[in-house]
Amino acid sequence: MTTTTKKAAPEAGEAEVRVRDLRVHYRINGTEYPAVANASLDLRRGEITGLVGESGSGKSTLALSLMNAVPEPGRIADGAIHVDGIGDVTTLSAKAMREVRGSALGYVFQASQNSMNPLKTIGKQILDLGRSHGVKDLPALLSRAKQLAERMGLDGNRVLDSYQHELSGGMRQRLGIVFALVLNAKVLILDEPTTALDVLSQSAVLKIIRQVHDENNLSTLIVTHDMGVVSELADNLAVMYGGRIVEHGPTLDLLRNPTHPYTKALIGATARIVGDPAAARALPGRPPDLTTIPRTGCVFRDRCVFKTDICAEDEPQLAEHSAGHRRACHADAAVVGPTTSKGDAS
Ligand SMILES: Nc1ncnc2c1ncn2[C@@H]1O[C@H](COP(=O)(O)OP(=O)(O)OP(=O)(O)O)[C@@H](O)[C@H]1O
Numbered sequence: 001m002t003t004t005t006k007k008a009a010p011e012a013g014e015a016e017v018r019v020r021d022l023r024v025h026y027r028i029n030g031t032e033y034p035a036v037a038n039a040s041l042d043l044r045r046g047e048i049t050g051l052v053g054e055s056g057s058g059k060s061t062l063a064l065s066l067m068n069a070v071p072e073p074g075r076i077a078d079g080a081i082h083v084d085g086i087g088d089v090t091t092l093s094a095k096a097m098r099e100v101r102g103s104a105l106g107y108v109f110q111a112s113q114n115s116m117n118p119l120k121t122i123g124k125q126i127l128d129l130g131r132s133h134g135v136k137d138l139p140a141l142l143s144r145a146k147q148l149a150e151r152m153g154l155d156g157n158r159v160l161d162s163y164q165h166e167l168s169g170g171m172r173q174r175l176g177i178v179f180a181l182v183l184n185a186k187v188l189i190l191d192e193p194t195t196a197l198d199v200l201s202q203s204a205v206l207k208i209i210r211q212v213h214d215e216n217n218l219s220t221l222i223v224t225h226d227m228g229v230v231s232e233l234a235d236n237l238a239v240m241y242g243g244r245i246v247e248h249g250p251t252l253d254l255l256r257n258p259t260h261p262y263t264k265a266l267i268g269a270t271a272r273i274v275g276d277p278a279a280a281r282a283l284p285g286r287p288p289d290l291t292t293i294p295r296t297g298c299v300f301r302d303r304c305v306f307k308t309d310i311c312a313e314d315e316p317q318l319a320e321h322s323a324g325h326r327r328a329c330h331a332d333a334a335v336v337g338p339t340t341s342k343g344d345a346s
Pocket of ligand 1: 027053058
């Protein structure tokens with residue numbers, strides 16, 4: 001007789017989500033182009049990971065893949081995404097995926113503040129969410145939603161009785177986070193969670209995200225093009241360019257010792273990190289779009305001040321540079337960092 005033992009949930013620091021060799025394609029005019037290529041990333045229990053990079057680098061596509069929710073004309077072409085207790089989400093049926101979305105995997109998509117149901121109050125939408133996931137104690141669910149809304153600085157009773165059009169963009173963005181957390185998801189994915197907020201509300205909401213993350217020992221991924229936003233919040237940062245993760249490591253280590261020229265340039269362009277807006281330097285050039293991402297060699301080489309001949313021929317692979325710090329670059333790490341000159345983070 002065989003006995004099955006339920007696998008224990010991961011301890012703090014263990015990987016709850018493991019993305020391996022992920023490739024995601026979009027089809028444009030009959031041709032498939034990779035928006036994410038060879039991406040491998042762990043989301044660890046108790047840690048906030050910031051996924052940063054300029055617009056178009058593939059961040060949202062990677063985040064959507066974690067929910068197996070890449071829209072047409074996109075598809076996950078290769079790789080695996082293991083979520084603890086669920087399995088490889090790339091192989092789950094649509095029905096199984098619907099069950100885990102929201103309950104195990106909480107998500108706030110970009111612009112989700114515009115995607116609430118305009119015909120139902122927020123409270124009714126919370127009840128619908130609960131029913132669709134088989135929640136028995138609906139009053140308890142509403143009370144948790146109210147508490148979370150209050151944590152987000154909102155008037156709980158008022159927002160639950162409101163329709164979307166009665167709420168500001170900032171209020172809706174906070175409510176998006178409430179929806180993501182109300183079913184006790186263990187993995188939280190936030191795509192640009194604070195873009196509709198002014199700077200003060202932004203930092204208040206980020207603080208609350210950190211508290212709720214800590215209290216519930218979550219594995220959290222925050223996607224943003226604004227390195228300043230996540231540098232104060234995330235435990236580790238993954239930097240994307242041209243669909244690749246080009247550097248990944250503990251936040252402080254990465255900010256002090258960037259080992260990829262793109263990370264270094266991003267840091268130098270972020271006034272909040274540099275400290276002096278006048279010293280922040282915009283990145284020269286523009287990122288590639290899907291059709292112009294180089295198919296061979298390093299995707300960043302056209303904008304790289306450290307490029308050599310090999311960069312046109314051979315794509316650098318993400319490899320360990322120091323404990324927990326990975327980079328994909330042919331240039332010597334010591335030549336790229338640390339950031340000390342004017343305009344760099346120091
Ligand atoms: N539905 C789609 N059809 C075709 N191409 C797409 C689609 N969605 C995204 N892309 C392309 O895929 C690439 C990656 O886009 P993605 O939105 O993942 O990047 P991002 O880093 O999240 O950027 P942003 O911060 O602007 O959302 C971009 O070149 C984008 O134009």
